[in-house]
Amino acid sequence: MPRNQRRSSGLSDMELSKELVRVLRHGKYDLAMDCNGFVDVIEIIEAFSRSGFAQISCDNIKRIVETDRKGRYELKMDRSQWKVRATQGHTVQVENPDLQLLTDAGKYENIIHGTKMSHWNSIALAGLHRMNRTHIHFCIGLPGDSQVISGMPPRCDVAIYLNVPKAMRAGLKLYESKNKVILCEGDHKGRIHPKFFRKVVHIGVGEMPRSRRRSSGLSDFEISKELVRVLRHGKYSLEMDCNGFVDVAEIIKAFAQNGFAQISCDKIKRIVETDRKGRYELKIDRAQWKIRATQGHTVQVQNPDFQQLTDTGKYENIIHGTKMSHWNSIALAGLHRMNRTHIHFCIGLPGERGVISGMPSHCDIAIYLDVPKAMRAGLKLYESQNKVILCEGDHKGRIHPKFFRKVVHIGVGEIRFSNPDDYQD
Incomplete structure (x- = not known):
């Protein structure tokens, strides 16, 4: 698979949509965003072009918006320029995202947050938390119900029904996005306490007791x-x-305040x-x-005690793990640290000697970094206590594909790609 084989044909609509999400929700490429979250389509196209995406036009983006079944985007014409924004799901702050305050507690029969069973015990004790997003997300029913457009990923198997009148009486503010996703910032700590859960249902199984773990604590x-x-x-x-x-x-105290026993x-x-x-x-x-x-932060740490890597030959391989579904985008735009403070690498494949951490088990693509070339270009690599190699990337938080020494589809073979000399920085 040549690295630039997709430059002439461009990305698929699904891949382009994913890239738009990264730009409009998470601030990839650091493009100018107005107070309502809109970005100039021309600026997005130019950023895509600089990152190696070919043949992306305004018509491509308009088609993505018009055919998106979840209503993730909104287009408008402003002073003869097309602009686009994400309707919800942001991690970047948007000053005035045009969300409508929900004042009628009975407007929707159900307001539901979807999650996975593996997260339930923690949620039952500590509540929902917005984490890196600006809001906690709810939908107005289960997927497939009338009027439900978006708000719950398909992999969810637990449905948390919000007690809307009780939440509103307690001062929690709910907002409705253009695509009928209900959003809540939570309390001053960004959370919604379990006392505001009306019921919790294991989808396809039945209703679940909320407090079943309080006496025994968490695993x-x-x-x-x-x-x-x-x-x-x-x-x-x-x-x-x-x-x-x-x-x-302080951690134990916070856990106790949030219902974690023992x-x-x-x-x-x-x-x-x-x-x-x-x-x-x-x-x-x-x-x-x-x-x-030891690493993996999204919060800024002033002095995390990482050791700068100065010897390019200290480790035979420095590898970033990812999934095949992400490869086409990475081959064109490079690696990006996204919400984390660093891009992560391990010093070998999982199971190899000396490898402790750095690559999730679900990865099926291994990207080998050309360490000497990256260091010569000024990229700084650091080593954490648990032998994870970390890199902030360039000024845009990315590592260009020209610094990939090789790419391997794990268990299949090497993915061959050509040197992207035509890539524009």
């Missing part, structure tokens, strides 16, 4: 997931020092000591245990 796996949310992504907005450390006592310092220490991927680091500071994530 180690579930606590580890919650620690990731706290230490990498800033859940509960706990105080974090310049090196990314948070007081364990979480102790010893339990957290055990999770850190037994974590095979080395995600966490513990230390004693002034007789207080503190903990941090």
